[in-house]
Amino acid sequence: MLDIKYIRTEPEAVKAKLTARLSDPAAIDAVLEADARWRAATAEAEELQAELGRGSKAIPQLMKEGKREEADALKAQLRELGDRKSALGEDAKRLEAERDSLLFYLPNLPHESIPVGGEENFLIVKEFGAVKTFDFEAKAHWDLAVDLGLIDFTRGVKLSGSGFVLYKGVGAMLERGLIQFMLDLHREKHGYTEWSTPFFLSRESVLASAHLPKFQPEMYHDAESDLFALPTAEPALVNIHRDEILDGRDLPLNYMAYSPCWRREAGAAGKDTRGLLRVHQFDKVEMVKYTLPETSYAELETLLTDATDILEALGLPYRVKLLAAGDISFAASKCYDVEIHAPGADMWLEVSSCSNCEDFQSRRGNIRFRREPGAKPEFPHLLNGSGTALPRLVAALLETYQLADGTVAVPEALQPYLGGRTVLTPEPPPPSAQKGRGDAVHA
RNA sequence: GGGAAGGUGGCUGAGUGGUCGAAAGCGGCUCACUGCUAAUGAGUUAUACGGCGUAAAGCCGUAUCGCAGGUUCGAAUCCUGUCCUUCCCGCCA
Numbered sequence: 001m002l003d004i005k006y007i008r009t010e011p012e013a014v015k016a017k018l019t020a021r022l023s024d025p026a027a028i029d030a031v032l033e034a035d036a037r038w039r040a041a042t043a044e045a046e047e048l049q050a051e052l053g054r055g056s057k058a059i060p061q062l063m064k065e066g067k068r069e070e071a072d073a074l075k076a077q078l079r080e081l082g083d084r085k086s087a088l089g090e091d092a093k094r095l096e097a098e099r100d101s102l103l104f105y106l107p108n109l110p111h112e113s114i115p116v117g118g119e120e121n122f123l124i125v126k127e128f129g130a131v132k133t134f135d136f137e138a139k140a141h142w143d144l145a146v147d148l149g150l151i152d153f154t155r156g157v158k159l160s161g162s163g164f165v166l167y168k169g170v171g172a173m174l175e176r177g178l179i180q181f182m183l184d185l186h187r188e189k190h191g192y193t194e195w196s197t198p199f200f201l202s203r204e205s206v207l208a209s210a211h212l213p214k215f216q217p218e219m220y221h222d223a224e225s226d227l228f229a230l231p232t233a234e235p236a237l238v239n240i241h242r243d244e245i246l247d248g249r250d251l252p253l254n255y256m257a258y259s260p261c262w263r264r265e266a267g268a269a270g271k272d273t274r275g276l277l278r279v280h281q282f283d284k285v286e287m288v289k290y291t292l293p294e295t296s297y298a299e300l301e302t303l304l305t306d307a308t309d310i311l312e313a314l315g316l317p318y319r320v321k322l323l324a325a326g327d328i329s330f331a332a333s334k335c336y337d338v339e340i341h342a343p344g345a346d347m348w349l350e351v352s353s354c355s356n357c358e359d360f361q362s363r364r365g366n367i368r369f370r371r372e373p374g375a376k377p378e379f380p381h382l383l384n385g386s387g388t389a390l391p392r393l394v395a396a397l398l399e400t401y402q403l404a405d406g407t408v409a410v411p412e413a414l415q416p417y418l419g420g421r422t423v424l425t426p427e428p429p430p431p432s433a434q435k436g437r438g439d440a441v442h443a
Numbered sequence: 444g445g446g447a448a449g450g451u452g453g454c455u456g457a458g459u460g461g462u463c464g465a466a467a468g469c470g471g472c473u474c475a476c477u478g479c480u481a482a483u484g485a486g487u488u489a490u491a492c493g494g495c496g497u498a499a500a501g502c503c504g505u506a507u508c509g510c511a512g513g514u515u516c517g518a519a520u521c522c523u524g525u526c527c528u529u530c531c532c533g534c535c536a
Contacts, residue, residue, distance in 0.1 A: 039492095039493065047504075072516095075516045
């Protein structure tokens with residue numbers, strides 16, 4: 001949520017920044033209009049309330065002096081005043097709600113260091129490693145994973161429909177091992193505190209993290225309990241300190257959590273959705289930082305290297321994109337995407353997105369800090385980054401480390417997490433489906 | 444799921460219709476005192492929004508006793524709904 005005071009004092013600057021991220025600046029005029037009317041109504045209602053309060057206090061005095069009639073007259077007068085105040089108060093409340101709902105749909109303002117305009121204006125700010133080439137015909141991960149018996153795509157679809165993946169045997173172990181590997185690295189090398197959070201969040205929580213209202217269609221939602229399945233662990237980590245005032249001397253807070261992530265990916269089908277490229281449920285390790293406002297951009301750089309350290313430890317080539325203003329997520333001011341190369345499918349795959357949301361989420365979630373006891377509360381800056389998402393990592397890993405004989409080498413850093421395996425060889429197939437057997441039974 | 448009790452300031456906890464933003468204690472902060480630590484005394488101690496004003500401060504108003512409504516001239520206090528917590532019973536990994 002943007003600061004209404006800033007919008008009031010610098011409306012043109014706000015409009016310019018919204019324009020830079022391809023958002024309609026006309027919304028600002030609507031907000032200001034509702035705000036001005038809200039302020040007028042509120043001021044008047046509060047004045048009446050003050051008058052009412054003074055009148056009310058006079059009544060017990062009159063009663064004490066035995067001036068019953070005067071008291072009754074005053075009551076009647078106050079009742080009328082009260083009615084007027086109520087009407088004004090209703091207006092004010094309605095106008096405030098109107099202003100706030102407009103405000104809730106306004107995205108964060110882009111930082112001055114990022115390119116303006118649409119998606120195509122991104123900048124590649126870093127490249128690591130050389131794209132892998134082979135002297136044999138490399139396979140894509142959707143073939144490798146099936147040939148090695150790591151993933152059963154067909155049965156995954158049977159269980160839950162397209163976009164749901166069933167891992168088997170060493171495939172499942174690889175998934176779990178990677179999670180463990182990443183958590184260990186972030187804890188030991190980068191000093192993150194691990195949380196294990198609920199996988200379903202209340203409406204209030206997803207509003208604070210700014211996933212609602214804009215991304216409602218993307219989230220899985222249980223209507224019966226009004227709970228939202230995590231689209232990422234970010235909203236869980238961001239809500240830990242909702243409605244709290246932190247001690248500024250504890251900042252920055254570096255938090256991480258593993259969680260499954262559920263996304264509808266509405267309408268997704270066809271291109272770029274094969275294999276593990278885009279699925280409805282995937283695993284991810286997420287990092288969130290709560291920082292002082294003045295250090296948040298330095299912390300963003302750290303967050304980025306915390307994410308890419310995973311890729312370097314696994315020996316995977318990657319590139320870092322600085323996203324253009326029109327392409328950053330709703331809550332972000334600046335965002336880096338990290339992409340790894342999948343040499344079998346020959347594609348760049350996004351595995352991490354590291355964003356500085358500044359005070360956008362802390363304002364919404366009323367998360368504050370004091371620099372020292374007694375100091376005025378301020379909003380910390382909140383940053384989030386994937387560290388990293390699993391399926392595309394698995395895809396790139398299999399494709400990158402595949403060997404001519406169809407097996408896949410295991411990078412050294414990962415070997416302890418795979419029971420010491422140095423190479424992935426074909427798993428024994430699952431019990432084969434007996435064609436027609438089901439029909440016979442049911443006949 | 445059934446029953447009971449309860450949600451008050453950073454914490455504990457009093458307050459059952461009027462001057463209560465709220466007693467008291469603890470903690471925090473400031474000052475004084477003691478050669479340090481400790482102890483003692485005095486003072487102070489929320490947040491948000493709006494208005495005036497400013498370099499900053501400050502002053503005024505309003506709101507906030509889980510949340511949302513209602514009754515009343517007036518609500519922490521009464522009524523309704525709701526959420527949460529604790530205990531007992533049931534169920535359950």
